[in-house]
Amino acid sequence: MKFNIFSGKLDVKMSNSVLKAAIVGCGNIHRCHIEGIERCGNASLYAVCDVIKERADAAAAAHSCKAFYSFDELMADGGFDVLHICTPHYLHAGMALRAMAAGKHVLTEKPMAISVEDARRMIEASEKYGVSLAVNFQNRYNEASLYLRQLLGSGKLGKIKGARAFVIWDRDEAYYNSGEWRGKWSTEGGGVLINQALHTVDLMQWLIGERVSSVKGSISTKRLSDTIEVEDTADALVTFESGARLVIFATLAYAANSPILMEFICENGIITVGSDIRVKLNGQPETVEDINHISGEKGYWGTGHPALIADFYDSIVNNRPYGISGSEGIKALEIVEEIYRQGRG
Numbered sequence: 354m355k356f357n358i359f360s361g362k363l364d365v366k367m368s369n370s371v372l373k374a375a376i377v378g379c380g381n382i383h384r385c386h387i388e389g390i391e392r393c394g395n396a397s398l399y400a401v402c403d404v405i406k407e408r409a410d411a412a413a414a415a416h417s418c419k420a421f422y423s424f425d426e427l428m429a430d431g432g433f434d435v436l437h438i439c440t441p442h443y444l445h446a447g448m449a450l451r452a453m454a455a456g457k458h459v460l461t462e463k464p465m466a467i468s469v470e471d472a473r474r475m476i477e478a479s480e481k482y483g484v485s486l487a488v489n490f491q492n493r494y495n496e497a498s499l500y501l502r503q504l505l506g507s508g509k510l511g512k513i514k515g516a517r518a519f520v521i522w523d524r525d526e527a528y529y530n531s532g533e534w535r536g537k538w539s540t541e542g543g544g545v546l547i548n549q550a551l552h553t554v555d556l557m558q559w560l561i562g563e564r565v566s567s568v569k570g571s572i573s574t575k576r577l578s579d580t581i582e583v584e585d586t587a588d589a590l591v592t593f594e595s596g597a598r599l600v601i602f603a604t605l606a607y608a609a610n611s612p613i614l615m616e617f618i619c620e621n622g623i624i625t626v627g628s629d630i631r632v633k634l635n636g637q638p639e640t641v642e643d644i645n646h647i648s649g650e651k652g653y654w655g656t657g658h659p660a661l662i663a664d665f666y667d668s669i670v671n672n673r674p675y676g677i678s679g680s681e682g683i684k685a686l687e688i689v690e691e692i693y694r695q696g697r698g
Contacts, residue, residue, distance in 0.1 A: 370670045372458075373399035373432065377424055377448060378439035379408040382462060385491075386437045387416060389662030396435070396666045402427040424448060431455060435666070438462060441534040442542045446471035449486065453478045458485040458669055460662070463551050465682045467542025469690045476679035487665045487675055488682025490555045494657030494664070497630060500641075501560055501617075504624065509634060511620025513597045518557050519614040520550040520603040526580045536581030544583030546572070546689045550603035553613055555685035557601070560617070563593040565684075570692030576606035589692050 374390050376383050379401055390396045400419035403409040413420035421427040428451060436452040438445050438461040446466040449459045453475070465488045466472040479486035492498055505513065522545075534540035541548060558565065570589030577585045586604040593599070615626040622634040632639040661677070668675040 370395060371397050372434040372666055372669060373397055374435045374437060375400040375402065375427060375433035376412075376437040376439055377402040377427060379403035379405070379412045380439060383412065383437075383439045385658040386439060386662065387412070389659040391416075392659045393663045393666050395670050396662070399433045400427060400430070424451075428452070428455060434458060435460065435669070441532065441540060442467050442547070443534060443540040446475055449475050450478050453482050453484050453486065456482060456484060460487040460489060460665055462489045463555075463682070464542060464547050464686050465679060466686070467547070469683065469687055472679065472683045472686055476683065479679055485665070485669050485675055486679040488677050488679065489658075489661065490552060490677050490682065490685075491657035491661045492552045492556055493559060493677065494660040496656070497626065498556060498560075498657075500630070501624065501626070504632070505560055505617065505619075506562070510617075510622040510624070512595065513561055513617055513619050515598045515600070515618045516557060516561060517600040517614070517616050518553050518602075520545070520553050521607045522549055522605055522610045523607050524549070524577075524585070524605040526577065529577065529580050536577075536583055538583055541583060543689065543693055544574070544581060544585055545603045545605050546584065546587045546692060547686075549605065550587070550601070551685055551689060553603075553615070554601065554688055557599055557615065558591070558684055558688065561593055561597060561599065563595055563597065565591055565688060566594050567592045568688055568691040570601075570695055572692065572696030575604070584696065587692060587696070589688070591688060
């Protein structure tokens with residue numbers, strides 16, 4: 354079947370309201386946010402901000418908007434409605450708190466913060482000031498993710514008994530040396546788990562759809578111990594209230610970025626997701642057609658940014674709850690922080 358990303362999933366009703374967006378942080382990921390804003394009927398790009406002047410100027414010139422060179426300057430101007438946070442991890446919480454206190458809605462890149470404590474402060478601020486807080490887990494909006502959510506929720510395969518997720522990638526010394534904030538507990542908040550694997554941790558807990566009852570995990574630095582102080586390898590067992598067990602393994606020690614592997618063992622069948630999706634129901638293969646899988650150097654970003662951004666702005670304009678609010682976005686961080694607590698002793 355052809356799976357439509359909006360069919361039965363997103364009821365986005367465009368209105369005449371247009372919200373002004375500002376983006377802080379003009380690294381690689383900000384381009385995905387600009388694309389989403391430009392494709393969204395409820396948004397327009399008001400400003401970009403980066404401490405590297407050339408970056409801000411280039412983005413502003415390319416998209417005909419204002420440029421700012423410090424967050425203080427952007428906040429002093431204040432002529433925007435929604436802040437997109439695309440900065441290094443350790444800046445997310447502070448910027449979000451300032452923006453929400455000023456009455457701005459916030460969409461932050463993952464992780465929403467580098468500690469659960471800061472994430473909870475962000476959620477409290479959202480409620481206190483009556484503004485929306487969203488976390489950018491765009492892979493939930495990928496065509497394959499929505500298909501899996503629908504299939505697992507249909508009941509055809511019965512209850513989930515267990516699942517596994519493998520993120521086996523390559524990051525070298527040059528990657529970590531590309532930014533001073535990378536590879537440090539105080540600024541990145543961790544390594545492979547909080548950065549590369551966090552999207553997969555979020556997807557798995559979202560697709561399983563239950564509360565976590567226990568987490569047991571460990572971390573190590575097998576390849577990059579001379580370069581980083583955080584982990585490049587991690588494993589965990591996450592148990593859910595039903596007894597379903599999720600096994601996670603993530604490493605940056607491989608020689609390539611392999612496709613993420615996810616598998617769900619259910620009462621009546623198995624779903625395996627790698628370079629494609631394979632479904633067995635009662636031992637017989639099911640046909641899965643036309644599910645869009647993303648490849649390429651940045652394929653793990655997926656195609657979900659435009660849909661996520663459109664849905665977020667629609668939720669603001671139409672005053673409805675947003676699906677990946679702070680209270681939803683914190684769930685993957687809670688799992689990761691518990692693995693770090695155990696792994697760091």
